[in-house]
Every structure is written in C-alpha cells, then in structure tokens.
Amino acid sequence: MAREGIESRLSRWHARIAEGHGLIMVGFVDGRPLAISWSEPSETRAGFAEIHSFYTHPDGWGSGVSAALMAGTLQQLCADGFERVHLWTLRDTPQSRRFYTKVGFTETGATQTRDFGDGNPLPQVEYERTTT
Secondary structure, eight states: OOHHHHHHHHHHHHHHHHHTOSEEEEEEETTEEEEEEEEEEOSSSTTEEEEEEEEEOGGGTTTTHHHHHHHHHHHHHHHTTOSEEEEEEETTOHHHHHHHHHTTOEEEEEEEEEOOSSSOOEEEEEEEEEOO
C-alpha cells in the first residue's frame, strides 16, 4: 500500500477512536495489541450491524486472538440488539475468507470494489451471519 494510503487510513482510525465512532475492540496477546475490530450499524442493510474492519497482525496468526476477538465482537453486537451482521473482505485474500467461513460467516454472492485511499480500487465480497 502506498505511503499516502497508510497515512490516510491512520488518520481515519485516529478520528474514529477520538469520536467514539461505533464499536472498536482490540485483541491482545501477551500484552501486545495484535488484532482490531470496528463495527457499527449498517448503512446499507436495515437491522444489520456491519464489521467495517477486522485485522490481525501476522504475529497473531494462529494464536487464537482473531477467533476470540470475533467472538467478543459478535457477543457485544448481540448485546447491543443486533441479530445479524455483515462484512466485506477483499476477494483475493483466501486466508481472511477461510477465517470468516470458519467462524460461521456465509458468502452472500454480493461484490463491490473499494478504494482504500491509495487510488487503487480492490474487489471485495460480502459475508454475513447471525450474532449468536
């Protein structure tokens, strides 16, 4: 990702955290923050929550932090009154797609492209599941 794209995303994360925008959760391993989740009510699917971002640092892969963070995210969304949740993930990331399937998400068949701020739109696929 180009440096401008990284700086743009970093600025957006700082703004989200400062504004208390949505549900932001962090997964730690041995005191290190290795995973982050950001979700809020979906703007496109009535009654759904949307997980906008779910990232795990490579040092956390295989540690269980991703599954624990997803479980915590789903539990909190359910407590907040959401019965269903959806997310978009990059089409060409088999590791993330396997993870979402493993934790109970199903691909909906919907697709879109998204520019993450670096001028390089990438194809995405949508997944959904219940929060319970």
